[in-house]
Amino acid sequence: MPAPPPADPPAGAPPVAVVLLSGGLDSATCLAVAQAEGFAVHALSFRYGQRHAGEVDAAHALAARAGVARHVVADVDLRVFGGSALTTDDLAVPKDRDAAAMADGAIPVTYVPARNTIFLSYALAMAETAGARDVFVGVNALDYSGYPDCRPAYLAAFEQMANLATRAGVEALDRGEVAVRIRAPLLHLAKAEIIRLGTTLGVDYAATTSCYDPDITGAACGHCDACQLRRRGFVEAGVDDPTRYTAGA
């Protein structure tokens, strides 16, 4: 008895895309791009012990506001991990690093081992279940703050692997097509360009969160790498920054 094929959308129904939705500025823009392309979005977020759990609340708000077809928050078990400032209190989030330090190519302490690989693997499972060909991820090769798994070569290799992971993938490759496409529409955009694009598409950036170290009210610290990149992006984009910063930030 063969496995049931993924459900095809009814005739005339929009194609389905899976969108990785962290609750940050990039993924919110990515979601808007997928919807602008006409996809019915199945959004996927993760609870992985991140200090800034406000991310998940932001993802919920963004998904509801965008009217996605489905939003799943998956729990990722951290017992295999260790050593990231985003998931342990033993390491401090770096603050006020200058642009040179952020661009030095060193992997920052906020790196979570294999995080994007795990997230994309879950997205691949969701895509297979939902009959989606397109998986959107808001990674960015310019303002990527040194993360190794945000590079074009990595994404291409993941897509290649994903297409070999399923029978539909192998059959499609034989036809010179792909069954899974890893879509990273922000890959070559600067933060300011992302903000301009999202603003055009109506993204409510006030509902997004980027800070690695917000205060207990959820206000952004203004000084971690993520805050600095975001803040500079709004300035360079000439768009009012709706971020709620902690007092004095």
Added chain:
Amino acid sequence: MPAPPPADPPAGAPPVAVVLLSGGLDSATCLAVAQAEGFAVHALSFRYGQRHAGEVDAAHALAARAGVARHVVADVDLRVFGGSALTTDDLAVPKDRDAAAMADGAIPVTYVPARNTIFLSYALAMAETAGARDVFVGVNALDYSGYPDCRPAYLAAFEQMANLATRAGVEALDRGEVAVRIRAPLLHLAKAEIIRLGTTLGVDYAATTSCYDPDITGAACGHCDACQLRRRGFVEAGVDDPTRYTAGA
């Protein structure tokens, strides 16, 4: 502040390998192969809502008996999944399929979407954290029962992706080396060859479980694909089958 590098083993300490340990016959053999090669094993198992949760008990017993350096059981959230007989009661496990049906290339109903991709992604995270280069997985291209993510091309693509996912990987590729090796020592072995190999290495197959549909005492059904492959393997290997089958199986 760069991320702390993975801890190198102390001088003279054995290299670390991550071994995916399901509790089945293949992964138990794989663990024995890794130890025979001199690796200190960090074993990784998953609780993913499988019906045969006795797998996890078997993995614990095997890890303890083998004296592994570390054993982690990670919970994998199923909310992104659906449609597999191993994770829902809505689909029946197929029984008494003949060899032709098992070999017809169709993906069986017991396929869990992207399962090996997710498992290998966690293993990659664990390897990065533990400073391991080798990740052992007991997949098998001969008796693989139609799973798409047990093929050599898939494993090669995963390894390529894994080496692009980390800075150490990219640096190693530049030197013509690899930072992560996906090791599948059983890939081209028939079930009987695996059983002979494991018997030589002292694997206690009585502690392993393969059945997709055991009874409440944990006894094997004897008729699902996994039971049939296993049973025939012991016969062909000329090794006494220590499996506890349900009455009448």
